[in-house]
Amino acid sequence: MSTGEVTRESGGGRWVVPLCWAAVLLDGFDLVVLGTVLPVLLQNKVWGLDPDSAAMLSTVGLIGMAIGALTIGTVTDVIGRRKALLLAVIDFSLCTLLCAFAPSAFVFGLLRFLAGLGLGGCLPTAIALVTEYARTGRRGSATTTIMTGYHVGAVLTALLGIVVMTPFGWRAMFVIGAAPALVLVPLMLRHLPESGSFLAAARSRRSLRDALGAIASLFQHGLMRPTLAFWVTSFMGLLLVYGLNTWLPAIMRQAGYELGAALSMLLTLNVGAVIGLLLAGVVADRFGVRPSVIGWFAASAVFLALLSVRLPGAFVYAAVLIAGCFVFSAQVLVYAYVGRVYPDGNRATGLGWTAGVGRLGAICGPILGGALLSAGVAYPWGFYAFAIVGALGAIAVTAVGRARPRSESAATGLPAPVEG
Template structure:
């Protein structure tokens, strides 16, 4: 039986899920930090095409992981699914340090992607189900600060570790924290209230019924709109984090400055996340997400203009502020829309389709880099994607509901 939430255990939910998402955030940026080195040193014959292929393979693993784990989570529980996901991506991330060819590296990125794809939607579902009803959006965006704290740490490590220890060390460092995190999760992480109570009552989830629910009645339109918005949001997230350093180097900035801009992008993301959830809880998640996507489009277009140093960093900061939290507001909206029995399936489906956008973002950036037009046209293209995201989320058509926790359970997040 799964451990039920208790005052002692519930307090562990947010910090443990936050730490898991932090490791996921490491993976978001690690390829972007090592790509300039792989390309510069012609490691395994790396060129923009090879880099795009490896990125695509890894993200394909995330798609499979998101879609499969979402449904499995509604069957075996949020706790087991999250722990398994962290183990899988940590083991294969560590093994990336020992790759001997681009093919092996790509295969390991695919296998790590299976765990990474399952981690994020499961963690979001878990903290949402433990959250007090008035804090659903804020808790989701707070959780996602871990994603970008991981990205910031990775960018900082890239600046200091790669020159001293080489690119391989990045993957060892990124996987090592799981040696502490997994035992803590096994000991302290409780199951969500809804799943644990259903399990003890002998009520089982029908996986096929959970999937059908996503495409029934008003939820059909919502599911399609969520998937489109998630596609656009993750296209921006992965496109920018993978190619921003390379694009800025094409614009004439040195590697150190390009990595500093990547760092600035993710610092902006953290600040945006701390604010976006509270705004969404007050004005509504649909209105907030629509506004965030629209503002992201504006600031991405602004990056196409040659700006003085402080102005450039300010524009990159504001782009990060809006781009990343727009995507997280989509997740918060999903968590408020689907019933508990199909919530993880819905989250996994939306995240899985979104990962297709995560593939298209690096492919778009890679094609523009290969054509020699990534600066400034890449930012125009990303701005259009942001505008499409705003349109998509405005079409969801289902008002976000207030989640009601089980009677007598004090949420710890």
């Protein structure tokens, strides 16, 4: 049995969560690093950047993520989830390192786009692997546990921004962000097991045509409405995640806070995200993922609207912390819900397309924030706009419905999923 064919039964499954968690942590670094360095780039007018051109730099990276996420499901069905995750980590780590040496905004944007291809594929592949290896009844908490890595990475990046940028400059952030791959990639090569469902399909000589059929299956046998509802909800969720992480420091600067305080709020937002993820997984396993994701989006809308009020002292940090608890874990619960609806045979495809369409929202978030910032109205109107997006996410996810999709085993050759 090769390293890539290690199974749960042979003990290889114990490596899935820590290795996928570490890969998602590096993905989380990228979530925050641009938002961390943007105030410095804008303040020093590096490459002549203004809010509009800075938003464009964010957008090209997100376009790469969208392409990576949309294609990853089909790619993993052909080459395997293990190899796809390895390639994703190598790609975004190398390109992130090269960002530190970019001589111009054009080269920096190109590298962000190329890194985005790997970043877009990392998250859905990691979630699909972890979901497959999770114990029955623990898939909600398994997904949210993996996503704590995303926000631990974001928290560490915000801390690094406070500690590193003043003495070493913004370029050092990208060198530090790429360095962990030197350890992670060899560990993944040695210990990360392949998906059991992929190995079973490979023994049946699954082809690219079969993989493309998995995309079509997202719209068949009762899955069309859940698929479209997931896409809309993911669009709203990732608009919030990337809009806030890209522009929260700049918005708070416009509100009159010092740079250090604004970066501390970004840190607080992502600490709240980790707390929210730990809580969301328990709530989803106890009460069901569907009511949990609806409630989380609704609470996001409420607390984002509250941030439009200028609160004194520690109260603003408390409001940011609570908003982070709900905003980020709301999107993660969407992924957990997808994992409940789609069976093993097309779960990676379902997750990939949900994340990929959601990346269109991730593109719109920084554009929306940049436009409001350029107009001088990001505070408080940016928070009103984000609150409306959260409310729309809560409405959209209700359309997934409660009914189990019909005849799924005919579409995938696997049993119908357990309803969440």
